[in-house]
Each structure stands twice: as structure tokens, then as C-alpha cells.
Amino acid sequence: MNLKIFSILFVSVFGATLGTGIIVPFLPLYAQTYGATGFEIGMIFSAFAFTRSLFLPFIGKISDKKGRKIFITFGLFLFTILSLLYTYAPNVLSLIIIRAFHGISSACIIPIALAYVGDIVPEGKEGHYMGIFNISLFGGLAVGPLLGGVIKDIWGIKESFMIMGMVTCTAFLLSLFFLPEKKKISKISISPHVSYRELLKNKMIQGITLFRFLVGFGIALIWAFLPLYAGNIIHLSSSKIGSLIFTSIFLTAILQHPMGKLADKVNRRYMVIVGGILSSIGMFIIPFAYRYLFLFFAVTIQGISRAILLPALTALSVVEGRREKGMGSTMSLVIFAHSTGMMIAPVTAGILTDLFGLNFVFFIGSFFAIVGVAFFYFITKRRVKVLTI
Secondary structure, X not given: OOHHHHHHHHHHHHHHHHHHHHHHHHHHHHHHOOOOOHHHHHHHHHHHHHHHHHHHHHHHHHHHHHOOHHHHHHHHHHHHXXXXXXXXXXXXXXXXXXXXXXXXXXXXHHHHHHHHHHHHOOOOOHHHHHHHHHHHHHHHHHHHHHHHHHHHHHOOHHHHHHHHHHHHHHHHHHHHHHOOOOOOOOHHHOOOOOXXXXXXXXXXXXXXXXXXXXXXXXXXXXXXXXXXXXXXXOOOOHHHHHHHHHHHHHHHHHOHHHHHHHHOOOEXXXXXXXXXXXXXXXXXXXXXXXXXXXXXXXXXXXXXHHHHHHHHHHHHHHHHHHHOOOHHHHHHHHHHHHHHHHXXXXXXXXXXXXXXXXXXXXXXXHHHHHHHHHHHHHHOHHHOOEOOO
């Protein structure tokens, strides 16, 4: 295990997700200052997921052959430039365009960093190390909303975008000067012959991609519409809205390591199922939360559910990526499914909000989560394995 590479990737991804977390929870409220409808808010979030999904298959495939660093550094550089452009957006359409390019930058960073870690993680320790690395993803997303809420209340939303740019610029410089490039990190991770069609013949990969689609769907609902629910119905301040997002993601972050270790000792498939059931429950009770403490309880359940299922899903992805000899392609396929869920959810939820009201959105999210649990159980039933150390 190369701890230097692991540490650089950890800090770089943390910087990127911290920058994202600072502004994304408040994008719906920012868009409303331009007069955006529910559908247009959905389009702002879906534009990000659409372009990320569009570019992921190509980037993942090329990174398996040409290397990881070039994509990670380019993505962080583009991320930095786009952070500054938010402050100059004149209308809703420009926000949609910026978010679309933001999706391209994300396609270059997160899945490729995950593939890089998958290349170097030792066998039998997938849950342990991927659980630790997931802290970089959710730690930044947890701290970001809290910090962003304070910045917005004191200075304003545009200052939040500027700070996001500073944070991601730091991550870019770190990866540019200190992250080594290895075109062939390990023999088993590079294969010019593996195709996405072949990957999708794998039952476990089918189950993983389906569930990551639903995880992305649920996260998009929370990020895009929980701030609207908390701000417009419960009338919470930006700081309190930020604290809700922080609580949910912070719980996910701090539990990644112990849940990752657990995923190396117990049936990872059952961890995914338990996490999915909890996620459905947490989503279902949101429309009944008319006070801050009740909403706090709902997002706490959401945070714990993701903490249980994500280390197991990521560890399963590494195992299958190694088995199929295409780590970058496997990770890109998994994140592609996640992005597709994030792309479909905001637009669908935006339309449903305009037609039936905001509460209906969370019931739909809860329903999809429990259906996803059932499908995952049956798709992966023949591939269940108990991994122990």
C-alpha cells in the first residue's frame, strides 16, 4: 500500500468535495433569486449529472490505458475556474451551463481517484482502505455546507463561490506537483479488452450499478429539495440548513472507517440491504418533520444509512474491478450509474414539485429506495460471499 499516493489523493479529493459542499446546498436558494421554477432548479442539478454521466465512460476507459493523474489535475483546474464563474452568472440558463461544465470536471476527479486507490489497495483490505478514503468524499461534503451556511449568512452567496475556488485551487496545486503518474500501476488494473458490455454481464456489477443509481437519486433529492423544504416550509436560516446537511454527511464520513472494517468481516451484500432500508425510512419521514429537531432526526437516519451501505458497495466495486481487470472502467461505470440517478432525480422531482407539491418528492424517493433494495437482493443472490480476514 503506497501511503504517499493514498494521502495525496485523499487530500485532493477532500478539497474538491469541500468546495462543492460550500455552495451546492444553497444553489436552489441562489437560483430562486433569478426566479427559477422547480423544473429549472432540477435542470441546474441535472445538467451537472448529465455531463458527468456522458463523459465518465470515455474518461474511465482512457485512464485504464493512459494513467490517472492527467485527468485528476485537469478536473481540479477546471473546477477552480468554474467556481469563479458562478459569481458572474447573469441568469438561470448561465447557471445551467456552468453546472454542465462542472459535471465534466467531476467526471475527471472522483471516479478516477477511486480507481487510483483501487489500484493500490491490498486484497482483503478493500473495505478498510476504501472506507478511509470515503472520508475524503463525505468529510468535505459534510464540512462544506456548514462552512457555506456561515459564509452566506455573514458575507453572502457570491463570497461562498470565491472560497470554493480557493479551496479547489489548493487541491489542484497539490495534485499537480506531488501526485505521481503511473501509466501502469498494476498489471491487473489495465486491460485494453474489457468492455462495458462485458462488465454488465457480471451480476454483482449489475447490482452495484443499480444501487448506486438509487443512492445518487436519493442524494440529489436531499441536496436539491431539502434546502427548499427547510427554508420555505419550516423557515430555517441558511446556517441551520447547512447544519442539517452537515449532520447527515458528517455521520456518513465519521462512520466510514468502522463500517469499512466491518465490511471486510461480514457479508457486504447484507450491509447494502440494511443501509438501503434505513435510507428509505429516513426519506419517508422528512415530510412529517415540521420542526428543526424532527428534520434533524430524519437526516441523521439518512447519514447512518449511507455510512452502512457505501463502504460495502465501494469494496465490492474494487473486488469486481480487480476481477474484471478494468478498475477505471468499473469505477466509471459505478459512478456513471450514480450520476444518472442524480441527473434524473432533480428534473423528475422538480416536475412533481410543480404538480403535486414538495412533500410528494420525498415519498417517491422513499419508494424507489425500498424497491432498489428488493432488486439488489435478487440480482446479487447467487454471488453472495462472506469476506473475512
